[in-house]
Amino acid sequence: MKKILTIILLFVITVGFNKDKIAYKFFNADGKKIKYSKVLKEIAQADIVFFGELHNNPICHWLQYELTKDLYMELNGDIILGAEMIEADNQMILNEYLAGMISAKSYKKEARLWPNYKTDYAPLVEFAKDSNLAFVATNIPRRYASVVYKKGFEGLDTLSAQAKLYIAPLPIEYDPEVACYKSMLEGMEGMGSHATETLPMAQAIKDATMAYNIAGYLDSGKLFIHYNGSFHSDNFEGILWYLNRYKPGLNIVTIASIEQSDINDLDEEYLNRANFLLVIPEDMTKTH
Secondary structure, X not given: OHHHHHHHHHHHHHHHHOOOOOOOEEEEOOOOEEOHHHHHHHHOOOOEEXXXXXXXXXXXXXXXXXXXXXXXXXXXXXXXXXXXXXXXXXXXXXXXXXXXXXXXXXXXXXXXXXXXXXHHHHHHHHHHHHHOOOEEEEEOOHHHHHHHHHHXXXXXXXXXXXXXXXXXXXXXXXXXXXXXXXXXXXXXXXXHHHOOOHHHHHHHHHHHHHHHHHHOOOOXXXXXXXXXXXXXXXXXXXXXXXXXXXXXXXXXXXXXEEXXXXXXXXXXXXXXXXXXXXXXXXOOOOOO
16 A cells, blocks of 8 residues: 555656646637737738737747747748837937947947846847848837926926927827726825826826837838837737827737736636737746
8 A cells, every 4th residue: 555655646746747837828819728820820910019028027028039030931021120118219329230330339338228138128129130120219218208207298398399309299199097097097096195197197108109109110011010018008008099099990919918827727807908918927037
């Protein structure tokens, strides 16, 4: 009997240690598993795809890179890249680097890059450089988003004409009842003096500026791949809310990134958050 129990214990341990370690799974909006190849094919038919990432998740960044390479091959190079992580007033610096006019050292020194740029975004920029692709710096300069946070949209009226070139045309439309902005303000309840209605406004000016900068490239017939924090495109709001006003009728696809303890099934709360849900184990290591 003791020998049998030992054998059973060894079997259980062996099975446990040999269990596959799945790093991610894709689901459609209805919560059904979907293969990466199917996701790729559907995105290839779109005008633009928003890849909503978790900024410090390595699987998000790896799949952004892999998806970009595969779409490049699928569409014979007819793609344009763009990212929240590079601000619009750095477009010239980025262009000069892509064209080989300035060194990587100069580019990194001047472009106010995110702390995780080297590991998470440099591969995308280098792919664009090597493949002669356009890469659009879509986001508002953070100093102007800060103006909105401190003074509301009215604060932007005091900016110079040159500064306003890096912002969506003013005045921007703003609806505080849009769920993503409303939930942001509701999440601040109980914070007392730290709660301010200008926080979702600052988020909205980012979304509007990214949408406006993207819209200018959507007549090329090329697929636009945009990398942004998932919050900016979840539930088809944020950037999409503005893009549908600047350029209605587009075929838009979204990917939302989610962490769960069990990735075998999509939690109900995430249904319909995006066209495709990238689900990653919540104990995944982080890039920063």
